[in-house]
Amino acid sequence: MNPDFNTMTKGELRAYVIAHPNNRSAFHTFVDRFTAEASPATYNIPNSTDEVKEVEVLIKQKLSHLKTS
DSSP: OOOOGGGSOHHHHHHHHHHOTTOHHHHHHHHHHHHHHSOOOOOOOOOSHHHHHHHHHHHHHHHHHHHHO
């Protein structure tokens, strides 16, 4: 019997999926939940070294913001 995946927190669901990699129902619930919450924004591939560096800075800023939230 599967637990109720809809009542699990994101962390609990992620841990369950990792611990039970063959449970397709858990995996589909995990993907559905995280896809629904994902940003629809898309970005172009960097075309120069400067653009790559800019993306690296933006990623580091985002990670820093997430750690302090």
